[in-house]
Amino acid sequence: MLAAIRPASADLFEAEQFTLDNGLEVVVLPKHLAPVVYQMVVYKVGAADAPEGKNGIAHFLEHLMFKATDKMPAGAFSQIVDRLGGSDNAYTSQDVTAYHQEVAREHLGTIMAMEADRMVNLRLDDAVVLPERDVILNERGQQIDNSPGARLGEAVNAALYRNHPYGKPVIGWRHEMETYSTADALDFYRRWYAPNNAVLVVAGDVTADEVRRLAATHFGPLPRRDVPDRRRLAEPPATAERRLALRSAEVRYPGVSRACLAPSYRGAGSAASAHALSVLAEIMDGGLVGRLHRRLVVEQQIAVAAGAGYAGDARDYGRFSFFVSPQEPDDLAAAEAALDSEIHLLLENGVTVEEVAKARERLRIASVKARDGLAGPARLVANALGADLPLADLQAWPERIAAVTPADVMQAAAAVLTAENCVTAVLTPPPEAPIDGTEP
């Protein structure tokens, strides 16, 4: 999950943070619009922490966490949440594995007890593991193999990361997924799942005192265990521009995207500030008022859609990306040239004081809106802490954005937007497939 979720101000969330004696970190986000709570347990382990040849095992284990424990039969977790009128699900990214539920506030103790239970008591055997392996193979078929854009996305990641595990898909390669065993899943579980490698986030109609009491009751008795450090290989310096192409009859419309290796919030050094990259993305994209939309779509009318984005929430690396879809399928090369020309103009002429000021204000407003609701703010906090980004960095986000100068933006742009640093990917239908599907 490298989605472009922007951290907002945790300060403004009125977050309360504490740590249990066994090392479990807890963050409470009180919200009282509806009598509902949203709970997340996020483990500081993701696809990028898997052993060689088992890259998707973190995601497979995520599925298996809904099976039996010493106390509950397989599937009971979701059934009980349903019985309470709640919803539950989970997701895996390169850095975190997160489980979440939303229920009426009086049931918080119940779902907390069940999360604590499966943190240490998971029970797996071939009878539940092997059918679930078919489920994840189907999931891969549905989400990756059936989607040319997703297949190309996998190839982009593999090209962008030549050494770091972010180059491998979160769900895993099919040929490796077919080999996952019960022992593989249990090994991974025992290695990484422990209170001292997890964060509990509760947002909703609840107080920090209530959460403190419940967490002490349910998670407090779980023992601390040794968990390995997350050591990942670093990327070597980029040396060559890379270009990928995928043609498929299932492509709905052609497009070009470019992904450039960038620092993440956590990994940012002095050369390229992640906050400056956020402001740069807002200037270039900015929905319908950004440079790319205004120039390529509105003024030049070469593109139907064009934009940019910065995703900085991953642990080790971020990415700055661009995309453009041409108005006429045959104009793909011209659309790409127009995008190149905007990037060139940016690097040559820079950004204006007014552009930076407006982008910072839009980001300020977005950070206030990000406090609305339960799941949104909870995920920001869980993903940050799960990827080893301290809460204080989230809290400082609005003031760091407010401090970004045009010079910061240009320094970051120059460091990140080099040809060697980026992978360009071209997605097209086969030449023989006509685009018009005329209807009566």
Next chain:
Amino acid sequence: MKMALPRPVLKRPGLLAWLGLLLLLVSPTAGAAEIRRVVSPGGIEAWLIADDAVPVVSVAFGFEGGTALDPAGREGLARLASTMLDEGAADLDSAAFQQRLADLGIDLGFDAGPDDFTGRLGMLAEHAEAAADLLALALTRPRFDAEPLERMRRQLLINIDSAIRSPGTVAGRVLRRQLFGDDPYARPEDGFRAVIERLGPDDLRAFVADRFTRDRLFVAAAGDIDPDRLGRWLDRAFGGLPEKGPLAGLGDALVNATGTLQVVERDIPQARIVFAQPGPQRDDPDFFAAYIVNYVLGGGGFSSRLMNELREKRGLTYGISTDLATMERAGLFTGGFETGNATVAETLSILRREWQRMAEAGPDEAELQAAKDYLLGYYPRNLTTTARAAGTLLGIQMAGLGIDYIERRQEEIAAVTLADARRVAGKWLDPARLSIVVAGRPQGLDAAPRTDLPQ
């Protein structure tokens, strides 16, 4: 009104006994959201949930009448209009209007559904009045300039072309054609290519004049705004609309109840399957019993019979879900899933078997109770963001369900008996009335007719 939270009755004490002591550590709150009816000085009504925790305001509004009301030869007009209202109004051209929205961080969007034309607005409380002014301009003085019109037309044409390339979308269109024949519900909501190519500013102006009238308007708000301010806000946003419009509604749609199986040939590694049969409408006294039956059959996510049979027991699919779709003029039991081409026939036979089993015996007591507990308990989760709360209140209003609906709904669901559910399952569900469309290269379905959309 106060929204009363139901206390679910847990039917499996064995499973929950070890948790039982913990249930009461957090007590139900007394401070649940209150829904107020606000009437502006100018007579415009809105429902409001006020909450000042975050300085944001969300507004949802809708006009009765959607894509199904597009006249023949103008299919796609409502959808095109929904893309054009924020593309310039009065003396603000498209770029100026968008810049103003962006500078103030105002989210404004419109959507044309089959039966309604809705809008949503989200902003910081400090920008609420500025947002009302922009909305009023969009609804009463849109410019429909040539540049944005051509841009939106192109975007819509691309959507139409993309839809034709998407096997799942084509399967859905073939299914709607099978179910609704010549009714407007069978149309693609984005319209037809040839129509979109010729729609012009005069069509859009006629649309605005006919559709945006106060007699068809519904409004809901949530967030950091008090009733007095909202009253003034309503007049500022909607006071300039005409009182009444000329359009009449449509009669109920006829749903084709003859079950069929059709295949749309596509070279994809996994087949996409969609299916539907007639169901009750929202005002049918059977509605909640049918809603419960659907939940048990396929609406209940991981708890449903179909998910259990196809995913949990056999790993045949990543997921299957069904829905009781209640449109203004028709009701449907509908659903969809994906499976490998080699397993389509097996999966369909299990689907039909489960459909038949539900028709014959209905849910059992435990399933009924589980469905009721869920449906009773989940509703407050529709109110967790200001945007969701406003949207939920708007939906209740537009369905004609009354400001006490949230309470009344709980009572009506609690009152459904096992006999009701069995009777309703037997009355409505019938695998012989199930229309199924498979997109892919399914094995073992050689006898099924091949079909496609007209080129």
